[in-house]
Amino acid sequence: METIPQDVTETVRAVAGAAPGYPGDLTDVYARAHRRRGRRTALSAVAVVAVIAGAVAGVAIQRQQDPLSGTGVVAPAGSTGPERTTGPGAGPPGQHLILRAAAGDYRGTGGTAVKLGGETAIGELLPDGEVIGHRVVGARNWEQLVLLPDGGAVAFGSHDTEPGIERTDGPNVSGLEYRLVVTDPDGRIEVQRNVRKQGEPAMLVAARKDTAYLWRPAGLVMHDIPTGKERLVAAKSAVGLSQVFGDLRYTDMSGAWLAVSRMRDECVPRVYDITGVRLAAEIPLTGCTAVTDMRLSPDSATLAVAYDEDTGSGLRAVLALIRVTDGKVLKQQELSGADGKTSPMVSIAWSDSRTLRGAVYPVGAAGVSEVTGFTATID
């Protein structure tokens, strides 16, 4: 077990000791428990009505036709698997190197500093080493951004419609929207939709011009952007998750392939073919103690994983490019700039199906942070 230095322990305890004491009381705790019990009872009644109504409606629907009913799994539109891989130049488009969670002022090599984070802009490291900020519109609190090959974007974030109004309804807070926003290459909003279901977390995992893939508590769903209709692509249990939010550590998607790293065994990423929700690969990472990012190549043939490796005398940041079909490590290299002194974040993205680019950068540091790029190529 790692020993925590005494001075650090004292520092942390001093900070905690300076915080105000707990102002609550036991009566409030009991009252909250009783309120929640009342809400659950009401919800149960609603759910019973919904189940009965659903059963009646289900009978009616089954008498018509529903090819999806009972399967829970659908092939994503236009999906392609590794067996359909084409040669360089004709392959699927590359990925933009988005600087996940970057917040603060950042600078690449030679460029000027750019302010990133929150509603300001989402950062990208360009191949020439410059950091640029993509301005995002339509919501106040951006979480994910997918840049499309045509220059447009699909963004996902939360938006409070009642800013400044104190609310006490907890996780199911009212007046909040999860916005899925599609912009054209000029930044004009083409679609802006509230995809929130009250009480349910959601997360964008991948997107094309007409389709977004979202994690919801039930599993991976395909969201048709023009109509807003959704279909369950992979139930959570089919991809080894007991619960999506709480058990999912990292995820990525390319074509019809889904990569999943779970909280309980994050160093064993798995790749699923979601056309039939079949486990295609289970990849134990030797020496891995924690995964820091994971991306499937555009042709879905290779999984890139950035992770921390325990050397016995400390951690070292490592990148591995792994062939999905047999788990063979095609390339492994140490990541420079991730030396543990500045708590770095690692983001990776495939320029094409053989070339991976990455960025190492601090998050939340004071001043202007440097973004260090790296490249790994499959020989």
Added chain:
Amino acid sequence: MALPTVMIDDTVAGPEPDGFEAFYRANADRVHRALAVTLRRDDLAAEAVAEAMSRAYARWPTVSRLENPAGWVFRVGLNWATSWWRKVRRERPPAEDAARPYLRPPDTVVAARDALAKLPEAQRAVITCRVLLDLTTAETATALRISEGTVKSRLSRGLATLRHELNSED
């Protein structure tokens, strides 16, 4: 088939579950301080403790049998705070210390707090679990529902950053 599941309500125990009050009095302030350090918001930490304690009360027969009920309360409070607060955090900026001069801590504590603030929240959570709640690596992993490897990784990086920041303050 869903009906029996819907009808079962396993979340509320009796009015005065044995031992809950003693647990509350022994741990509420400790968990609150750990959450205040992790979340960097005293008011949010207080709400989170109240929410998490009310859930512990409702499930006390189960929670009381856990190896570390305080770790459970910390995680539930942290999850509640982050899942709710991240949705509205930009709408209500945290209160400035200047507005509460009577609460301003000594400069050394301010420097330490600023150093802690530079850590990602996930690393702060691991450090506070280890230091303030006295959890082991395994207990921290269980409390935060992450792997022991992740605990070690976050702790190692968090400590390195903290030492770096504290030394640079000199």
